[in-house]
Amino acid sequence: MALSEPVDLERIRTFVAVRRAARPARRAALSLALPLVVFLVLTFVAPILYLLVTAVDNPETRSVLPRTLGALETWDGASTPDEAVFAALAADLKQAKADSTAALVGKRLNYEIPGMRSKMLAASRMAAGLEAGPFRERFLEQGDIWAAPETWSVIRRNGAGLTPYYLLTALDLKQAPSGGLEGVAPDQAIFLSVLGRTLLVAGIVTGLTLILGYPVAYVLTIAPKTIAAVMMLMVLLPLWTSLLVRTTAWVVLLQSDGVINSVLMALHLTTEKVQLIFTRIGTVTAMTHIQLPFTILPIYSVMRSIQPTQLRAARSLGSGPTSAFWRIYAPQTLPGVVAGCLMTFILSLGYYITPALVGGPQDQMVSNFISVYINRDLNWGLAAALGVVLLLVTLAIYGLFLRLVGADKIKLG
């Protein structure tokens, strides 16, 4: 083909030569951005990847019970294991007692077998005192848990270095003994409803900011210049104020002895104090207040570029004011509406501070649960798995934002 069309070959050569000539310039441009790229990879991307790994990492059983796992390789999976397995377990637990690692593996297995932590600790104390076998009877005396084949299949399954357990739990699922997936018991199924609540609150906040913000953006474009500047200040100043300060303000406003309640009482709108703080209404109000500028600004910047003469043309062609607005003006503001709403939705998904301080137990979002599992329950795997779920949802919507709006459209004020 190249021989029959020598011109093409020439064009390819030229193309390659141009690319080659441009290479030093490309390299120079890239090398300027490289320090920041490397910095972000080390301090931002690596921690997030580490979090992803934590969500599937499963080192406990493997490191504490290696002999037991080896002996279990020949186990039939249906009956109580034989003496060899118990002898291996006794040896592992003796070592675990010496290394103080029995609690570690006990805590891990306790997630899947309730009560396993105390059983494991008791067994390790017993094993430390055992000199010679037979071991099987001694363990079986400790409780039925050691006779149950389910216990042993969970131990064997957790011999793998990676586990789907945390990710499944974050989606209210678990591995069935048969190997398939099944839902967890209804009283333990909380995480899908937390995720649903997070999406719902983010959706309500996004809708409210649009309803409240759209007219503000419009008035900003039609107001006389000086008044518009003052109005703009009223939008930008809250944006500039620390999120914590704005949340603090709402904590004070919503208190049962707070400003809103005293105003309501003074106006005789209510005779009793209204519970506002630690409620869904309080949380949504505060979040809407905080997110409003993020929705207003992109809509405003699109509205500003719409020619007012278009509306005049529509009117002169016989359109009424309402239909001129909905058929000529509103469709053109759509890019700004999409940009503002997606931004507010993305940011609302990750709220932590405001629900923690203004919300009640029923208003806590995914972020709050992540924090609780890190700080209070010390269950890093589950915290990481919830983080993965939150991150995936956020990135999916960020991807939509990049497609529809573009990263270079993100402006500040």
Add this chain to the structure above:
Amino acid sequence: MWLPSYATPSERLSRTLVVAFAVAVLLFLIAPLFIIVPLSFSKDPFFTLPVREYSLRWYEDLFGNPRWFEAMMNSAIAAVLTTILATTLGTLAALGIARPDFPYRRVIMALLISPMIVPIVIVAVGSYLFFGEFGLTNTRAGLVLAHTALATPFVVITVTATLSTYDTNLTRAAHSLGASGLSAFFRVTLPNILPGMISGAIFAFATSFDEVVVALFLTAAEQRTLPVQMFSGIRDQINPTIMAAATLLLALSILLFAALALLTRKRAR
């Protein structure tokens, strides 16, 4: 200005209603911020308006109590270090991105902006676990590194915006007149992009000074920042010293905002 000349009476009415609605929303936006100011000067330890008697006792506590004072110093130090690091890295990157030959622009831009998008708790927990491996939790260095990652997008965005109006022929002219690469940069490019850099630096400073969640995970009592001190205070038992701290942060925000406004106005001229 408010209304076109051909407006019908019903249009006048609906326009008036829209303007009234917008003004109400603007008041909703701004009023909560200033509610904390009178409360911080109240003599009473509870949060009702109007204030019966004014005093400075909560400010005395804020500056006299070593816990609060140390928290303020910690915040200031972390914010200054973050600003220096973020402005340097962000400006360099923006200089590269602004060049026409910059490769993989979409991907790299998406990466550089992503710290603004990723939920803050994920950044906090990820850094907490990852930095722990290197002994960087409960250190100032760890906090500054994490805050710098959060602050760089702002610098990249502001400096890139300034560079889009910068005439690269100026650099070329400097070179043709015999300036070396570095001297052309420091004597021609830098003065031209300085307003953008300062805007970015202000954003970076505010990002670090106001940040709570990452600081909550990465600091112990010794590096505790002002927002962390406030957050724990509100959680345990909200007291008026927190109002004084919030008022101080609000004043700082207004100051930084004014500086930024002056800067953009200068640039627009």
